[in-house]
Amino acid sequence: MFSILRDLLRFNVEFLVGFVLTALIFLFAAAHFFAPYPDTAIYLLPPDMPPSAEFWLGTTSRGQDVFWQMSAAIWNTMTFGLVVMILSRIVALAVGMLSGYLGGKADQALMTINDTLIALPNIPILLLVYFVMRDQMTWPLLAVTAALLGWNYDARLIRSVTLSLRNREFTRHAVFAGMSVPQVLVRQHLPYVMPVVFFTAMNNLIWAIGLEVTLSVLGFSDVNRPTVGGMIYWANQHQAAVSGIWWWLVFPIVAVVLLFLGLFLLAISINEYIDPRSRLSRMGG
Amino acid sequence: MQATLKPDVATSSAEPVLRVEDLKAYYQMNYFGVTREVRAVDDITLTIQRNEIYGIAGESSSGKSSLIKTIAGAIRPPLRVVAGSVRFDFGGRTLDVYDDPEAMRAARWRHLSYVMQGSMNVLNPVRRVKHAFHDFAVRHMGLSPSAFRARVEAHLEQIGLDPQVLEAYPHQLSGGMRQRLAIGLATVCEPEFIIADEPTTALDVLVQQDVLALIKDVQMRLGSSIIFVTHDMTVHAAIADRIGIIYAGRLVEEGPTQAMFERPQHPYTAHLIASLPRIGDTTRRQSLPGKPPNLADPPSGCRFHPRCPLAVAKCASESPPLLPRGEGRVACWRAGEVAAA
Numbered sequence: 001m002f003s004i005l006r007d008l009l010r011f012n013v014e015f016l017v018g019f020v021l022t023a024l025i026f027l028f029a030a031a032h033f034f035a036p037y038p039d040t041a042i043y044l045l046p047p048d049m050p051p052s053a054e055f056w057l058g059t060t061s062r063g064q065d066v067f068w069q070m071s072a073a074i075w076n077t078m079t080f081g082l083v084v085m086i087l088s089r090i091v092a093l094a095v096g097m098l099s100g101y102l103g104g105k106a107d108q109a110l111m112t113i114n115d116t117l118i119a120l121p122n123i124p125i126l127l128l129v130y131f132v133m134r135d136q137m138t139w140p141l142l143a144v145t146a147a148l149l150g151w152n153y154d155a156r157l158i159r160s161v162t163l164s165l166r167n168r169e170f171t172r173h174a175v176f177a178g179m180s181v182p183q184v185l186v187r188q189h190l191p192y193v194m195p196v197v198f199f200t201a202m203n204n205l206i207w208a209i210g211l212e213v214t215l216s217v218l219g220f221s222d223v224n225r226p227t228v229g230g231m232i233y234w235a236n237q238h239q240a241a242v243s244g245i246w247w248w249l250v251f252p253i254v255a256v257v258l259l260f261l262g263l264f265l266l267a268i269s270i271n272e273y274i275d276p277r278s279r280l281s282r283m284g285g
Numbered sequence: 286m287q288a289t290l291k292p293d294v295a296t297s298s299a300e301p302v303l304r305v306e307d308l309k310a311y312y313q314m315n316y317f318g319v320t321r322e323v324r325a326v327d328d329i330t331l332t333i334q335r336n337e338i339y340g341i342a343g344e345s346s347s348g349k350s351s352l353i354k355t356i357a358g359a360i361r362p363p364l365r366v367v368a369g370s371v372r373f374d375f376g377g378r379t380l381d382v383y384d385d386p387e388a389m390r391a392a393r394w395r396h397l398s399y400v401m402q403g404s405m406n407v408l409n410p411v412r413r414v415k416h417a418f419h420d421f422a423v424r425h426m427g428l429s430p431s432a433f434r435a436r437v438e439a440h441l442e443q444i445g446l447d448p449q450v451l452e453a454y455p456h457q458l459s460g461g462m463r464q465r466l467a468i469g470l471a472t473v474c475e476p477e478f479i480i481a482d483e484p485t486t487a488l489d490v491l492v493q494q495d496v497l498a499l500i501k502d503v504q505m506r507l508g509s510s511i512i513f514v515t516h517d518m519t520v521h522a523a524i525a526d527r528i529g530i531i532y533a534g535r536l537v538e539e540g541p542t543q544a545m546f547e548r549p550q551h552p553y554t555a556h557l558i559a560s561l562p563r564i565g566d567t568t569r570r571q572s573l574p575g576k577p578p579n580l581a582d583p584p585s586g587c588r589f590h591p592r593c594p595l596a597v598a599k600c601a602s603e604s605p606p607l608l609p610r611g612e613g614r615v616a617c618w619r620a621g622e623v624a625a626a
Contacts, residue, residue, distance in 0.1 A: 177421040
């Protein structure tokens with residue numbers, strides 16, 4: 001694992017840039033544990049202060065420090081993304097592997113559900129869930145809802161890998177030797193599928209963060225909990241763009257763009273690394 | 286070690302280890318309302334004794350692999366058993382493959398193991414070799430992890446492999462080593478019965494000799510029975526005690542290796558043996574006219590009659606039974622007239 005990381009950092013510029021960007025943003029987000037102000041408190045500081053030595057990124061119209069708000073916001077947004085990613089990977093793995101391995105009726109049933117979810121648009125469903133839940137809508141609930149919408153493309157991908165594994169000799173041998181279906185899937189197929197899962201995980205993380213920002217900007221989440229989208233939502237509520245409080249909008253947007261860029265570079269460079277041919281052409285062995 | 290591993294095995298038993306009776310297994314497919322039936326295994330009866338290597342020979346698509354998959358109970362639809370029975374006798378305990386799947390599942394690998402076609406690929410490419418041994422064998426042996434490891438290492442040394450290969454990934458090993466490992470995997474539980482489906486086909490001649498010697502050696506040491514499938518008659522000559530010739534899903538001749546090579550009874554066997562190259566013999570080999578029959582629509586009567594040089598009118602209408610003749614059995618109306626032809 002460590003040598004893979006070292007090779008990637010040495011040979012792959014995209015990975016290096018992505019890794020540094022993501023690491024910096026992660027450190028910045030982790031800094032909110034040392035914040036001098038509680039992250040949900042408002043009207044603590046003089047409002048609308050431009051960036052200065054005292055308030056590095058200025059203050060908001062709600063009397064919050066943009067620097068510490070953003071730190072907490074990115075942490076929360078990343079947590080949301082990671083939770084969605086992990087939950088949806090579990091569903092995608094279970095559905096994809098079972099569907100590919102069992103085949104027949106089970107495959108048909110699971111893939112019908114899968115394709116239905118692919119056909120349905122995500123945002124309207126999330127909005128519907130929000131309007132039904134209203135005040136009970138907390139971020140873990142939103143994460144579960146998003147996870148239940150975010151597994152379907154990857155389940156198909158994993159299914160296609162498992163379909164080919166099902167007819168390999170090692171699978172037939174394992175079945176003959178008396179391994180049960182869960183044992184075959186976990187011990188024989190999971191190691192094979194893991195790189196695919198790893199790559200889709202990065203994509204899913206980016207998708208989940210984008211989804212969270214979208215919903216929060218529209219106000220369809222717990223707006224009192226600082227998130228990147230939530231900051232933009234409050235900035236819009238206070239007409240920050242019109243009244244010249246540009247620092248309230250620009251910094252969160254720049255932060256989320258950098259986070260996207262970092263994760264995207266990580267995803268493409270890991271994808272290139274997983275494919276042995278492109279890896280060898282870059283690293284020469 | 287032997288005693289703790291096999292408490293239920295009597296050392297000497299006159300019962301044959303495998304009895305196949307009137308076995309019929311067909312591929313039954315239904316496409317758009319049209320049912321097609323491919324008679325891959327058609328009415329096969331054979332027995333295999335303890336400590337015997339039984340070779341099964343036949344051309345491609347003659348049903349060799351279907352037969353042994355059916356014997357192993359490793360069939361999947363569309364292949365189905367239509368009639369007949371397969372019974373193993375593991376130390377006085379009779380197991381019917383298709384009556385008692387649960388007991389069969391427990392017996393597999395422990396009493397009955399399988400070296401599959403393309404067995405070089407039995408090792409999962411993304412896992413270390415030791416995991417394959419663990420997955421396949423540990424539950425059947427009931428040993429502690431360290432005792433199991435020691436046993437696997439001892440077993441690998443016996444088949445001429447360095448125990449360090451356990452830590453390797455399959456792609457780090459040569460084809461011959463992987464083939465040895467496949468055989469090592471199949472024999473680590475010391476099963477009474479080993480099914481080997483073309484275990485040497487993908488290997489070059491030198492490695493093939495090596496692997497054959499290994500199989501023979503393991504078989505001698507364990508006293509197992511082996512059913513050995515290949516289309517390569519030279520391999521049969523080297524290893525088999527008895528040979529069964531399959532043509533178009535049927536057993537057409539069966540007998541001890543020596544006798545079969547010296548005096549083939551069935552015209553098809555005669556052709557197979559005549560096609561073998563001999564050192565110093567430069568005469569051109571005769572090829573059989575025609576091509577293997579379509580098993581979905583086999584010829585009437587004796588299935589070999591359209592290609593048979595000895596065919597008479599009776600051959601086209603009546604199917605010959607498999608009857609004892611000499612030291613073996615043969616299914617031909619004109620058996621024994623081969624030498625004259």
